[in-house]
Amino acid sequence: MDADSWDPDLAGMRAAALRRDWPGLRERLGKIPDGQERTWLLASVADVAGIEGWIPAVIAAEPDSSLALLVSGARRVSWAWEARSALRAKHVSREQFQTFHERLRVAEEELYEVAEREPGWVAPWYFLQMSGRGLQVGQETARLRFEAAVSRCPGHPGAHEQQLQQVCAKWSGSHEEMHGFARTSMLKGPEGSPLGELVALAHLEHWLDLEGGEDAAYIRRPDVVAELHEAADRSVRHPAYERPRDWIPTFNTFAMAFSLAGERKAAGEFFTALEGRVTNFPWQYIDNDPTRAFTKWRAKARG
Template sequence: MALLRDWGLTLGKWVGRPPVRLQQDSGDPEVRRVREAAAAADWATVRTVLEARSESEDRTELLWAVGDTAGVEEWIAPVLEAEPDAPLPRLVAGIRHISWGWEARTGARAKDVSREQFEVFHARLRTAERWLYEVAEQEPGWTSPWYGLQITGRGLQVGQDTARRRFEATVRRDPHHLGAHQQQLQQVCEKWSGSHEEMHAFARESAFGAPGGTSLGQLVAVAHLEHWLALDRGADARYIQRPEVAASLQKAADHSYRHPDFVRRGGWLQVYNTFAMAFSMTGDVASARECFRATEGRVTEFPWYYVNGSDPARAYKQHRAFTGS
């Protein structure tokens, strides 16, 4: 944050640049379809969309489009009663209760969250855990319930050992699952009782332990941004501008989105946004420009809310202006 303030950037006119817009999803048309169906309480369409996307193709984004939709907790209840042995309604209910739980908690710091909010938060997460464990037992090959359990585990503070086992259960089923690795990275962050050293080690091992061309190189950039975020003003800028930080970002980029096997699918847009932010903060204009141009003005909330929680698109614009892209 200090680095951005020190640049003294202001918003200008964006002549010749793609218009900036906050991207709510990866651009997959099925995400919008399933979100609209969830808002309309149209279980038949929700089920059709979800069943058409196999677990091996990672239907995480589709599930969260449903889970983040208000009111799902109401209409999914009679579906559960009508289909008592079906795993998919339980998976949807579990994912919805995770999102609904975090809505109760809000994004405030723990000291600013009331006891009543925490009670509702934990109750909803415990309900989610019950359903997700049932799904995991019914469908042992599915990744999604274990991914959901990674998130409930952090909210319920199950501890690092249990959290690690849940992560390992997810990646046994999908070794390069980006969301699972992102969740585990958060788990080992200093702010969640981990450490900077553990976080960076996990990011490197995950990124470079995977074949070239996966999205896991993003973890290296996220780890540097998390480290930067944890530091006081002045120390944050000194850290992010260290030559070894820039060098590690280049290495991760080469192994990830610059690799010839990289495919723009799933979370690819967030990968470019993350590297765009990280490179611009190091002062590497050319590399940041490369990423900004690839996004074509499409902004993902993460990681830009690290700079401006209320207006991620504004943060994107400011950094993009610095690169002249």
């Protein structure tokens, strides 16, 4: 389940972060152009505990380094969400929320400074989408941050996924708005674009929001199943689709969506392609042990 095992570059970056090797991390990240790959790698590196302890000294030593400030901002966003936890708001304590907001405010200062220094970079705007949702900046400001991201990198999957979360019912949006955004974004993209995953993600979010019994009935509805197949056909199953660096999370999304929808053959194709490479998201929606959930549904798909 460890992403490091299927991406050598990411493994090297995370190892450098763990040993506080800024020159090593800087060299590896510096080779990746700003765009979807860099934001995905940064988001993964930002999960490494302890970066927040040593990166301030790097910034002090290299005050002109936008990359160091970006790493710090990205880590503080991840660190903030760690404090909040993935629980629904009613289960999060006042102290957790206070720490959450304090860390996000520092992250926003750093990320805005990066955005000012590097006006062409999409990465700071991607992480500002994440921090903004936590600070509840409102739908209009959130939309502007999304637009800032995609104006710099049209079709950026990560930015679209963050905006999808923003318009979910659990973040003051609605199922209608969420599905509308997912479908519109998919159709705006060219065939073979990874944006088809948004449709599957939207159906999983809708499924998650329903009570037991209603959830299974929903995701097995003929119209939902048809939309899942359309999304896969237009994106990951299309001849024009070229697997990007972060294709494995996308395949996990479709594997879970088709599994829940009762489409064993379709799910099986994705499980076969994954060769056991499981990601935390979205399987954590089913079980606190994503590997157990993945293994269970893979067995069902294989009959």
